[in-house]
Amino acid sequence: MQSYEQQGNIIFHGDSVNVLRNHISSASVDLIFIDPPYNIGKKFGDFHDQWDSEEEYINWSYQWLNECIRILKPNGTLYLMTSTQAMPYFDIYVRKELTILSRIVWHYDSSGVQAKKYFGSMYEPILHCVKNKNDYTFNADDIKVEAKTGSQRKLIDYRKSVPTPYNTEKVPGNAWYFPRVRYRMEEYENHPTQKPESLLERIILASSNQDSLILDPFAGTFTTAAVAKQLGRKTISIELQKEYLKIGLRRVFGWQEYEGERLLSPDKNHKIRNKHGKNIECEFRQGSIFDANITS
Incomplete structure (x- = not known):
């Protein structure tokens, strides 16, 4: 385990359960955003997101979830994402310690090959939870x-x-539409399940204040920390994969080099060809961080 700190932002390079259990104090964090491996077979660097059984995955998940509940402040808030298949286990388990204020559906546009023998998934569920239903941000x-x-x-x-x-x-309801992060978008990083900045901005603005401490135990592309830093919050991020650690060092700390390697954002080819093979010049932008737009 290694840790790095800069201007109130901390990055841990190590196993989430170990870091949570041994390096973060009880009742010390204002907001926790959890986007763990979903146990659906994706590859994350050297890690394969596949447990031998659903029971093993859930038992592992309860370990980090218990630690997150421990370190959450009495007036703190926790957001938890997972697959549609696993969410029932989390929903029932969380109710023992927290109050679920909202069950949010993040839905998005379709892409790639869709299901042909059943209704394909186009959303991910999110639990919005607090320790004290009478005292939270x-x-x-x-x-x-x-x-x-x-x-x-x-x-x-x-x-x-x-x-x-x-x-x-009006205040948004519990069905949120934000486009998924695409290859040519400004915020894109090389990661299979990157979450959009717009999604994290809504969560951070809603459930934290200036100088609040925000934790992401599965940092991935470090979107939580990057957005939180822009909004004047302090952060703790945990990431096991070195490939993604380097994204955090660049994106959150602004490092340009790590262990002799230049830290560069992905090279995005913005040239699109129409059906006649002619290049179309397109500008991909994110005007408000709350939305993602494309203009041509």
């Missing part, structure tokens, strides 16, 4: 989105004593 004004009833349809609520236009903004 939720910054509703920081995450409001357009309310189409008021802003676009301009409907009037005639149920009130004085007819009033519907609000033009």
